Amino acid sequence: MTKPPSSPRSADDRLFRLGTGFFAFLVVLLVAAIGYELFNNSRLSIAKFGLAFWRTKTWDPVAGNFGALPFIWGTLYSSFLALLISTPIAIGIAIFLSELAPRAIRTPLAFLTELLAAIPSIVYGLWGIFVLVPIVRGLETHTPDWLKKFPLFSGPPLGVGMLSAGLILAIMVIPFTSSVAREVLRAVPPTQREAAYALGATRWEAIQAALRYGRKGIYGAIILGLGRAIGETMAVTMVIGNNPQVSASLFAPQYSMAAVIANEFTEAADDLYLSALVEIGLVLFVITLVINALSRLLIWSVSREVKVKERKAAPAPLPEEAA
Amino acid sequence: MKTIRLAAVVLGAVLAASPAFAQKQQINGAGATFPYPIYSKWFSEYNKLHPDVEINYQSIGSGGGIRQLSNQTVFFGATDGPMTQEQILAAPGKVLHLPTVLGGVVPIYNIPGVDAELKFSGKVLADIILGKVAKWNDSAIAGLNPGVKLPGTDVTVAHRSDGSGTTYIFVDYLSKVSPDFKQKVGIATSVNWPVGVGGKGNEGVAGLVKQTPGAIGYVELIYALQNKLDYGSVQNIGGEFVRCTIDSVTAAAAVAATQMPKDFRVSITNAPGKGVYPISSFTWLLLLESPGDRAKARVMVDFVKWALTEGQKYAKDLGYAPLPANVVQLELEALKRIKI
16 A cells, blocks of 8 residues: 555545545445344244254245245256356357457447346246246157156156246346456457467467456356346246245256245235245345355456466566556 | 525425315225225225325235234235234234125136036145146046046146235135145145145236146136136035136125124135135225324225225126125124224
8 A cells, every 4th residue: 555645635535535435335334234134134033943944945834834945946056057058158249249240230239138138027037938938848848758867857847947947047147247248358458369369379269368368357247147147036936936845857846035035025924934034035145145255266266376377487477467 | 506496486385375285185005916906996986086085005915914004004904814813913903804895716727628617626626736636637526527528637736926815715715625735735825835836926827827738726716807717616515516706706705794703804715605606705904993093094984984885886897796785784883993
């Protein structure tokens, strides 16, 4: 930290720093307040079920027995499935738009991908019910029997279920991941590609070099997509089948944390039930924090690794790297 | 700056000059989604008769309605299932349950190659929902429907994923006719379903049933009528197979009305009587017997009186069954308990 030279302006500077610092701190405060409220309102359920809440599978509002495992499982399964489907597509879009597309189609195409992000999730949900689910059901009906023996493809062809949820989430996540990845690729200095070409690289190799250069940002783009997938509610609940069970099958109807809160909160009249639903919110909050922390760690370790390697290879870093 | 000040002055003058603004009585309520169409019709019709009264209703669900009434954030609540003993104790004062209209819940299905109207008995319906009857050509279903050629398709049960009064009425009935169902599932607005898939809202359930060969689900009568869905008839306690209509739902209430408990908290599923449709229920408005605001209470009581008498004529067009006359009489009597 270098102190700014004291001058007549330093008072303004300090005020500016205090002001912006306050706003930044406000975010921290907000997160803490949300965490506290969630904890406070789920005390009844925490006291009654303890840690068992995280690993039991029964969700019975009539008997007052609540376990969150099927919902945790469903949220993680559907989100990572969505990530698995969306990442290659989104990065493909990003590469095409930033490196390969002719100028004439670049802007309209970028605009259209970003338009996907503006569609309300209820519309995705309805589209899911009326278009995607019948297609998925068709796929499931035509799945050969030998394939159905695997746990991943077992169960009757319902259409609604994990596969539909993963697909719809993937479609919703693509514009987020692709537009951030595109910006990252555009921010890669042209010298990187020029250097690659100068060394005799093909176009594909030059793009690889650009991707490697921007990988930190691209990981960030993927994590942004994951965050979107974990919290998505409406579209998921309309196609996932809403059956709280832990199943490995893509064809099985399952449930997610956000969906059960949205579905049951309004009618939850007794205190323990309400408290259990709030605790699901708390679990979702904790899981989101953990995933974000882990991804930060991943990005950090990647960038450190890059720096260490570069230091070994070339003692003097490139000007862009230092910046 | 000047224009803003000017605008404020003008606005103030306009507000002060309009006498309606000062006297307008606003009443807020919240609760069940099931009676929302008729309630909003009533509020707008009543507003035409009494332009100085404006009643707002948020259809946030029965549970939410009960909670908000207990916290007194709304003046009245509405619910599809009567309040439990626990909820009554938690309320800030005596709560009056007032039945407003009736509704029925119908089993809808989609069986490839079957166009006939299927017949269900309570026991068989419960076994289907429990997953014990898993194929459509099961002898239990075939026995009730001689002459219908049933395929060997797997049964897929579609239920509501959101908490709902419709679910409450449906499982209340099934718990009455099947001890097994009562023990395994029980009665609430959301329950732990042993099998099946959940759809959000009536439209979610109807969508699942329409699209999935072999599916069975349940929706409110209004929804089935408006969307021209096929639905089966259900056997009542007297052994008759009755199709759900507005008349057969009102019939269910007529018999129950002769033995109406004083607090109106009565379940009329599986009610006795001729021509009674067994999956029928009241829906209730909830009012505190001693509300704080007397002026509001007077307006509210006047509105309820109107809704129970004049207002009943709007019920049929919206797919609800109107109250039998003797129930209305009992309620007008009970309204006197409210301190105004």
